[in-house]
Amino acid sequence: MRLVSAVLRSRAVAALASPHGVDRYLEQVNPLWAAHEVRGRVVEVRPETTGVHPVTTLTVQPTSTWRGHRAGQHVQVGVDLPGARRATRCFSLSSAASAPGERFTLTVRAHDDTDERTSLSRHLATRARPGDLLHLSQAGGDFTMHASPATPTPHPLLLVSGGSGITPVMSMLRTLLRDGYDGRANRPVTFLHYARSPQEQIYAEELAAVARFDNHVDVHLVHTARGGTRFSPAALARLVPGFRDTDTWVCGPTALVDAVAAAYDGSARLRVEHFKAPATAAGAGPAQGETSFTRSGLGATNTGETLLAQAEALGLRPETGCRMGICFTCTSRKTSGTVRDVVTGEESSRPDEDVRICVSAPVGDCSVDL
Amino acid sequence: MTTSTSTSTSTRLTPDQLDALGAEMDAIRQRVLADLGEADADYIHGVVRLQRRLEVAGRALFYLPPAWPVAVAALSVSKILDNMEIGHNVMHGQYDWMGEPGLSSRMYEWDNVCPSEQWKYSHNYIHHTFTNVLGKDRDIGYGILRMDEDQPWHPYYLGNPVYALLLMVFFEWGVAMHDLEVENIVAGRRTLADNKALHAGIMRKVRRQALKDYLLFPALTGPLFPLTLAGNATANLVRNVWAFNIIFCGHFPAGVATFSEEECRDESRGHWYYRQLRGSANIDGGRLFHLMTGNLSFQVEHHLFPDLPARRYPEISGEVKEICERYGLPYNTGPLGKQLVSVARKICRLALPDRRRAQQPAAQAQPAAA
Ligand code: FES
Numbered sequence: 001m002r003l004v005s006a007v008l009r010s011r012a013v014a015a016l017a018s019p020h021g022v023d024r025y026l027e028q029v030n031p032l033w034a035a036h037e038v039r040g041r042v043v044e045v046r047p048e049t050t051g052v053h054p055v056t057t058l059t060v061q062p063t064s065t066w067r068g069h070r071a072g073q074h075v076q077v078g079v080d081l082p083g084a085r086r087a088t089r090c091f092s093l094s095s096a097a098s099a100p101g102e103r104f105t106l107t108v109r110a111h112d113d114t115d116e117r118t119s120l121s122r123h124l125a126t127r128a129r130p131g132d133l134l135h136l137s138q139a140g141g142d143f144t145m146h147a148s149p150a151t152p153t154p155h156p157l158l159l160v161s162g163g164s165g166i167t168p169v170m171s172m173l174r175t176l177l178r179d180g181y182d183g184r185a186n187r188p189v190t191f192l193h194y195a196r197s198p199q200e201q202i203y204a205e206e207l208a209a210v211a212r213f214d215n216h217v218d219v220h221l222v223h224t225a226r227g228g229t230r231f232s233p234a235a236l237a238r239l240v241p242g243f244r245d246t247d248t249w250v251c252g253p254t255a256l257v258d259a260v261a262a263a264y265d266g267s268a269r270l271r272v273e274h275f276k277a278p279a280t281a282a283g284a285g286p287a288q289g290e291t292s293f294t295r296s297g298l299g300a301t302n303t304g305e306t307l308l309a310q311a312e313a314l315g316l317r318p319e320t321g322c323r324m325g326i327c328f329t330c331t332s333r334k335t336s337g338t339v340r341d342v343v344t345g346e347e348s349s350r351p352d353e354d355v356r357i358c359v360s361a362p363v364g365d366c367s368v369d370l
Numbered sequence: 371m372t373t374s375t376s377t378s379t380s381t382r383l384t385p386d387q388l389d390a391l392g393a394e395m396d397a398i399r400q401r402v403l404a405d406l407g408e409a410d411a412d413y414i415h416g417v418v419r420l421q422r423r424l425e426v427a428g429r430a431l432f433y434l435p436p437a438w439p440v441a442v443a444a445l446s447v448s449k450i451l452d453n454m455e456i457g458h459n460v461m462h463g464q465y466d467w468m469g470e471p472g473l474s475s476r477m478y479e480w481d482n483v484c485p486s487e488q489w490k491y492s493h494n495y496i497h498h499t500f501t502n503v504l505g506k507d508r509d510i511g512y513g514i515l516r517m518d519e520d521q522p523w524h525p526y527y528l529g530n531p532v533y534a535l536l537l538m539v540f541f542e543w544g545v546a547m548h549d550l551e552v553e554n555i556v557a558g559r560r561t562l563a564d565n566k567a568l569h570a571g572i573m574r575k576v577r578r579q580a581l582k583d584y585l586l587f588p589a590l591t592g593p594l595f596p597l598t599l600a601g602n603a604t605a606n607l608v609r610n611v612w613a614f615n616i617i618f619c620g621h622f623p624a625g626v627a628t629f630s631e632e633e634c635r636d637e638s639r640g641h642w643y644y645r646q647l648r649g650s651a652n653i654d655g656g657r658l659f660h661l662m663t664g665n666l667s668f669q670v671e672h673h674l675f676p677d678l679p680a681r682r683y684p685e686i687s688g689e690v691k692e693i694c695e696r697y698g699l700p701y702n703t704g705p706l707g708k709q710l711v712s713v714a715r716k717i718c719r720l721a722l723p724d725r726r727r728a729q730q731p732a733a734q735a736q737p738a739a740a
Contacts, residue, residue, distance in 0.1 A: 016586055018578045019479035024472055028422050078469070084411030086469035321495030324642075326676050328463035328475045329495050344400050354466055354476060 005064060008035035031133050034063045038136040042128050048107065048202040055164075055202050056125040057094065057107045060134060064101045069139030071097045071175040072168040072249065072273070076352075077106065078135030079120055086135070087120040088352045092167035092251075092273075093139060096174040107202065109164045143251065143273035145172045155247060156187060158240050160231075160260055162194040162252025168273060169193075169249055170203055173210070173217070182215045189217045190240050194256065196225045231256055233263040245269060289364035294335060296370060306342060307332075307357035311370055318357060318370055325359035332357050337366030383644060383697060392640030394693055399675050402682050406467055410679045414465055414473060417455050417661070424448035428605070432591050432598040442601045446608035447662070452481045453613060454664025455680065461490050464679045484546035485575040488568060492549050498676050502621075502628045502649030509621065510628065512537060512544055513553035516720040517621075518628050523723040530721035541610035546572050612662070615710060616653070620669030623651045623712035625702045646673035647694065652687070652703035659706075660684065670701065 007013060008022055013035075017025055026033040032041055044059035069075070078088040095105040110125035145157075157176075159169040173191055181187075191210075195201045201221060211219035220239060222228035229235055236243050244267045250260045251273040264270040287304025298314045308330060311318050321329030325343055331354045338349040339360040347363060348355070357368065383391065428445030431437040457480030459465070465473040472478075479486045492508065500506035504520050511517040515534055516527040537544045549568055554560040583606065588598040627648040634645065653659075653667040660667050668683035671690055675683075694701040704712075 012586070015578070015581055018582055019481060019575075025422060025426070028419060080470075083407045084468055088469070321491070322499040324499070324639075326498055327490070327494040328461075328466070328677070329491070331463070331466070331476055343396070344403055346403065350469070353469060354474065356463075 001064070005035065032061075032063050034065050036065060037063070038065050038138060039063050040066070040134040040136050042130055042132040042134065043103070045128055045130060049200055051199060053110050053200075054125055055107060055109045055200075056128070057105050058124065058128055059095075059103055059105050060136075061103050062101065062136060066098070066101055066136070067138050068098045068100045068102060069093050069104065070144040071172040072144040073139040073141045073171075074168070075106075075139050076137035077120070077124070079123060079132075081118050081120065081123055085350070087350050088135070089120045092171065094167040094170050094174075096171060096178045107164075107167045107170075141273070143168060143249065143271055145175070145249065156240070157189045158192070158243060158246045158248040159189065160192045160236075160248065160250040160252070160256075162231075162256040163196075165250075165252030165256070165273070166193055166195075166202060168251050172249065177210065177215065177217075187216065190220070191217060192220045192222070192236075192239065194222045194224060194228070194231065194252070197223050198226070231259050236260075236263065249273075287362075289337075289362065289366065291362050292365075292367045293370040294367050302362050302364070302366065304361060306359060306361050307334075307339070307355070307366070307368055310362075311357065311368075316370055320358060323358045325356050328356060330356055330358045333369040334360075335367045335369055338363040339366060382699075383640075385638065385640075387697060388638055388640030388644055390640070391693065391697055392638065392643050395643045395674055396639070398686055398689055399678065402675070402678050402686065406679065410465070410681065411468055413681050414456070414460075414679070417451060418473075421448050421451040421456060424451070429587060432587070432594060432601055435594060435597060438597060438601060442604050442608070445601065445605035446612075449481055449605055449609040450612055450662055451664075453609060454616070454666060455661055456480075456664075457482065457486070458664050458666070459680045461486055462494060463677045466677075481579070482545070483542050483572070483576045483579045484549075485571045488549045488571060489545065494676070498673070500634075501646055501673055502626070503631055503634050503645075504628050505631055508548065508551070512548055513551065514544070515717065517716065519720065519724050520628060520630075521720075523720075527721050530717050534717045538611055538614040539607065541614040542606065546576070616663045616666050618713045619653050619706065619709035620650055620666055620672075622716055623702065623704065623709045624716065625700055626651050643674060644699075646670075647690075647699060647701075649673065650702070651709065652701075653709050654703055654705045670703075 008026070013022055022035040023037045026035060027039075031039055040060040040062040042058050043061045046057045046059075048055040048057055072092075074090050074092045076088055076090050078086050080086050091106045091108060093104050094107040095103075098104045106124070108121050108124045110122040111119050112122070159172060161169045169191070173189070176189065181189075191207070193201075193207075198204070201207075201223065204221075207219050207221065210217050218239075222230075224230055240246055244264055246269060248260075248264070248270045249272075250257055250270065254274055257272050257274055261270065261272060287302045289302045290299055291302045291307065291310050292299035293311055293314065293316060296314075296316055298316065300310065300314055303310055303313070305313075308318065308320065308323070318332065319329055321327035323330075325341075334353055334355045336351050338347055339355050340347045340363050342359050342361050355368075357370075424444045425448040428441050428443075428448055431441035431444065434441075457478065460473050460478045461475050461480070463475035466475050475490070480489075482489075497507055497509045502510065504510065504518060511521065514537060516523065516530055550565050550572075551560050555562060555565070583602040584599055587602060588595045591598040627645075629645055629649070634641070637645070647670060650669040650673040652670050653663065655663075655667055665680035665683045666672055668680070668687055671683035671687055672680065674690065675686075678686075691701045693699075
């Protein structure tokens with residue numbers, strides 16, 4: 001197997017498969033064969049919660065090209081949605097750190113469908129079935145736990161999360177426990193999570209079990225709709241005295257992350273990860289929102305003109321050709337927001353899609369990689 | 371009956387008529403765009419599967435010397451599909467809506483010595499934006515041939531038929547060199563330094579193409595090296611001859627109009643459609659024939675809607691024809707034989723000084739390209 005993949009990745013084979021690349025041939029035989037790309041097959045679907053925004057955990061068998069992940073990292077997941085349109089979104093990995101080629105899990109909360117199109121998260125959470133194919137990236141992100149459980153130190157750890165932000169810290173906790181972390185490590189872990197209600201609490205059983213065992217892990221689940229107190233520095237200080245000097249990871253909605261960051265007052269012990277809420281379409285009407293060009297760091301109030309016109313007004317010189325939507329020279333990656341095709345009037349909100357900026361006008365907030 | 375004069379006058383339609391024509395064309399376009407989905411995805415996936423299979427079969431059959439003609443046929447068809455129904459159309463962005471990297475206009479690279487990046491500039495932008503505008507559209511004669519009466523005659527053009535023959539045999543090389551604008555360098559309008567970056571890109575692609583077809587694959591067949599080499603060269607030649615003929619029949623039969631820069635200054639969307647309609651010609655044929663031409667046998671529809679999946683051209687051609695009838699516009703089409711003869715005639719006729727013009731030298735006040 002190792003030899004086969006070494007051969008498939010060799011320069012000689014690349015030269016033979018030029019210009020399309022080895023993977024364009026392998027995928028014709030078996031979608032789970034790849035020399036460079038990463039793909040995955042859903043092997044198990046487990047509902048975590050029900051309700052309007054159900055949460056589901058998917059177990060994924062990746063191709064042998066998967067290089068593994070460290071606890072806290074995320075992965076880009078591309079899915080062919082109905083209508084043959086592929087959407088791509090980023091999800092945190094929820095299982096313990098994985099080795100190359102090893103299975104992992106994703107825990108996905110269903111967001112609402114937008115502009116008559118299926119949302120990717122809703123599709124994964126409610127319609128994914130074993131056997132489904134996912135297009136993946138390698139794991140990325142540096143919201144990771146660099147303290148190794150193999151070298152225990154007496155320093156305590158603190159994991160704070162809110163809502164769907166629980167997935168990366170759960171991955172950290174699971175990694176610690178899997179790798180033999182227990183009470184003898186003499187390194188207390190505090191796991192603090194905010195959910196709206198017990199019905200929306202994911203991993204409830206597993207967390208209850210973790211809390212029961214003698215492993216020096218303190219689990220605190222706060223249910224805000226049930227009178228649980230929201231985050232405050234005082235409440236945290238009661239749980240973890242001297243929290244500012246404790247290695248802490250926080251992930252969740254912006255409000256929570258901001259509040260925690262304020263409480264830490266610039267302490268280097270705090271690592272944060274924002275969990276991004278899906279962009280919502282602002283709807284038709286007069287132009288509103290911000291247009292931002294992420295690579296150049298420029299941005300301005302949305303004027304309602306095409307992205308090209310707005311970019312040029314800011315002094316950017318994106319590549320263009322026909323300026324009328326036929327040559328695709330100006331195609332750029334829209335990372336978030338909704339755009340309207342000025343010729344057809346069609347709106348599109350898929351994150352990470354290529355748009356022709358000469359005929360696309362933003363509707364509400366919009367970010368483009370320019 | 372189509373006329374044989376090549377220069378058009380847009381006075382045949384009033385501005386209002388042009389606007390109405392534009393609106394009708396836009397309506398067709400939107401209707402197809404709204405209908406894109408599974409069927410289009412299945413189609414292009416099917417063509418890709420067929421192309422990959424033919425390619426692998428062709429390469430494999432070279433190990434069986436008596437099957438040499440079959441191997442060459444399979445490889446030739448594979449290269450034709452790769453360049454025409456897949457490459458040309460994918461690079462027009464026809465399948466960008468699918469969001470599939472393998473079918474994205476930004477990433478696709480074709481089995482041709484011309485790097486896709488450069489081809490997209492000269493073809494998608496220059497040729498499709500300035501279709502048949504003399505002095506702007508460099509596809510008219512590829513800078514080598516005299517293909518229009520408004521290109522002033524020069525004794526150099528006595529070789530027109532010979533140049534055409536050479537261009538046909540070495541078509542992929544001609545297309546690659548096209549971007550270097552050698553004729554403009556000879557004429558002093560472009561410097562060699564302008565070509566440095568282009569040159570490097572072309573050489574990189576040429577090296578890769580030559581390495582695989584003329585060295586690696588032949589070498590892999592061991593003692594059959596010369597046979598395989600000849601087979602690969604033949605497949606490239608077949609593709610060249612086929613592509614050249616289809617493309618020339620789409621642009622240069624009798625009845626196709628050319629335009630002056632003045633006519634097209636600040637043109638309306640309707641006039642743009644009008645120019646596309648008058649600047650191209652179709653070839654009649656069956657389904658297999660259309661597949662092999664990459665549906666460029668529907669060159670008229672392709673020029674009107676370059677970014678719609680080519681498999682849609684047959685279904686909209688009836689409507690386009692009907693619109694032409696209503697507006698009293700010619701819809702240029704004919705069987706392959708007729709269009710070929712017409713093109714060959716033009717190539718030979720334009721090798722000689724124009725008789726009508728020679729008698730009335732005052733008539734050639736038109737600005738024209740070299
Ligand atoms: S510049 Fe040609 S499509 Fe935008």
